[in-house]
Amino acid sequence: xxxxxxxxxxxxxxxxxxxxxxxxxxxxxxxxxxxxxxxxxxxxxxxxxxxxxxxxxxxxxxxxxxxxxxxxxxxxxxxxxxxxxxxxxxxxxxxxxxxxxxxxxxxxxxxxxxxxxxxxxxxxxxxxxxxxxxxxxxxxxxxxxxxxxxxxxxxxxxxxxxxxxxxxxxxxxxxxxxxxxxxxxxxxxxxxxxxxxxxxxxxxxxxxxxxxxxxxxxxxxxxxxxxxxxx
Amino acid sequence: xxxxxxxxxxxxxxxxxxxxxxxxxxxxxxxxxxxxxxxxxxxxxxxxxxxxxxxxxxxxxxxxxxxxxxxxxxxxxxxxxxxxxxxxxxxxxxxxxxxxxxxxxxxxxxxxxxxxxxxxxxx
Numbered sequence: 347x348x349x350x351x352x353x354x355x356x357x358x359x360x361x362x363x364x365x366x367x368x369x370x371x372x373x374x375x376x377x378x379x380x381x382x383x384x385x386x387x388x389x390x391x392x393x394x395x396x397x398x399x400x401x402x403x404x405x406x407x408x409x410x411x412x413x414x415x416x417x418x419x420x421x422x423x424x425x426x427x428x429x430x431x432x433x434x435x436x437x438x439x440x441x442x443x444x445x446x447x448x449x450x451x452x453x454x455x456x457x458x459x460x461x462x463x464x465x466x467x468x469x470x471x472x473x474x475x476x477x478x479x480x481x482x483x484x485x486x487x488x489x490x491x492x493x494x495x496x497x498x499x500x501x502x503x504x505x506x507x508x509x510x511x512x513x514x515x516x517x518x519x520x521x522x523x524x525x526x527x528x529x530x531x532x533x534x535x536x537x538x539x540x541x542x543x544x545x546x547x548x549x550x551x552x553x554x555x556x557x558x559x560x561x562x563x564x565x566x567x568x569x570x571x572x573x574x575x576x577x
Numbered sequence: 578x579x580x581x582x583x584x585x586x587x588x589x590x591x592x593x594x595x596x597x598x599x600x601x602x603x604x605x606x607x608x609x610x611x612x613x614x615x616x617x618x619x620x621x622x623x624x625x626x627x628x629x630x631x632x633x634x635x636x637x638x639x640x641x642x643x644x645x646x647x648x649x650x651x652x653x654x655x656x657x658x659x660x661x662x663x664x665x666x667x668x669x670x671x672x673x674x675x676x677x678x679x680x681x682x683x684x685x686x687x688x689x690x691x692x693x694x695x696x697x698x699x700x
Contacts (some may be wrong), residue, residue, distance in 0.1 A: 377624050517619050537582055538624050557587035557627070566584035 347410045349374050349493055349524055350395065355404035357390055364390050365548045368404070372493070372524055377515075377538055379556070379567070380528040382545035383575055388528040389426060391545070392497050396423050408493070419448065422491035424482060426498050432471035436464060436481065443485055455488035458514065476507045483511055487518040494525040500534055508534050533568040542567055544574065580621050588623055592631035600640050600651055601662045608653035611641065 350372035357365040365387045372378060382388050393399045395406055397413035408417040430439055436459065443450045459466070462480060470478060483499055496515070500508050508531075516538055519525050529535055536542075536556060544552040552574070556567060563570050582591050599605040611617070614632060618625040632649060635641045639657055643649050652658070677687040 376626065513622060516622060516624070521615070533584060536584055537588055537622070540624055540626050557589055557630075560585065560587045561590075564585065568584065 348372065348407070349409065351407045352391075352395075353405050353407070355391075355394065355406060356402045357387075357394060357399065358402045363548055365394070368550055370543070370550065370553075372526065374492070374524055375522050376540040377519075377525045377527065379532070379535060379539040379542045380526055380545060381530065381532055381542055381567075381571060383530060386545045387548040388545055389497055392423075392495055392526070392528060395495065396421060420492040422486045422489040422494045424486040424494075424496040424499055426501070428478060428482060430470055430478075430482065433469060435467050435469050437466040439470065439481075439485065440466075443488075447489055449490040450485075451488050451490060454518070455484055458484045458488065458518070476503045479503055480507065480510065480514075483514055487514055490520050492520070492523050494519055494523065496525065496527045498529055499527060500529055500531045505534075512538055532571050533566065536567040539567070544571070546575065580623075582623075589627050589630040589634065592621065592623065592628065593634045596631060596635055597638075597640060597661065598665070600635075601658050601665065605651050607651055607655070607658070609651050610647070611649050611651060613648065 348371045350370070352368045352370040355365060355368040355370075356363065368391065380388050380391070390399065394401055395408070395413065397417060406413055409420065411417065434442070440452055440455055443455070444452045456466075459481070462477070462484075464473075464477065464481070470481070473481065479499070479502075483496070486494065486496070494515075499511055499515070503511065512535065515525060515527070527535055527539070539556045542552070542554055542556050542559065543550055559567060559570060565573075582588050596605070600607075605611060612620075614629050615625050617632075618628040621628065632641065636643065636649075638661070639654065640652050640661070641649050642652060673691075674684060674687055677690070678684075682690065
């Protein structure tokens, strides 16, 4: 059984199609790049998978089941925007996650945060944007999930922070789990991807193994993307 | 091993090249056990599946072998290592001669340059 499967998935907002006829299978143990320009439909697809939106038609199956309580247990989701209560301290947030998720490994989170030299009694509102992004990623990656879905994890952070984020993803996803990374900053992530999915105007226009694509096109994924989406 | 990859070529191909050099140069010692796929992936900062693919390729070449239950080892086949070393050297020499030719230096002059200037690099 596939970890995630989308069948003829469509989503409309006020009769305007945002996603059209998405067919997708995500196997276990892979890092997948969901790549597309702004407004291509990446976040809508991610929200559908996370049960935050309902499909207009078609279906989504996670481990063979429709999104719901079960899927939320096995998917660790990093949304584009922060959802943490900024008045909380880091310590409080960790406690909150521990109570909320069965599979949250507080020890792992503390260890990862230790590398960042953060004061655990600091309020989130007092942290820089980059630090807040790192904290959120640490929280998500400290869950022993089967599928990690990261929506623009690199948006607006400096190159050193990008490296930290990529390393954290690479060294912390549970064995056998898969990771979906949505981004338009392709050159930064492409070295860690197994598979790539190009999304354009609400449709999947290309799926390929990352190394196959490099071999066939004699170019980086970033270059292929630029050629494909040339304005 | 440096971890800088060129995004324009398959990462696994570049890993194979780097690991091959580690083995023939003896940095990864003959007959020694190599770290697990996951460990290697972490140190080189690549995806574990990519590392797996690279190791499979080296296994095909005979440079590493798997002992069931024990993990992967570097070959102790000295003949094979010499053969691959020679092939790598041949590529380097060909490139050197070609580059020298491009800047208008003959084969004989290239050898002179190598003896004169190359020694410094080796010292």
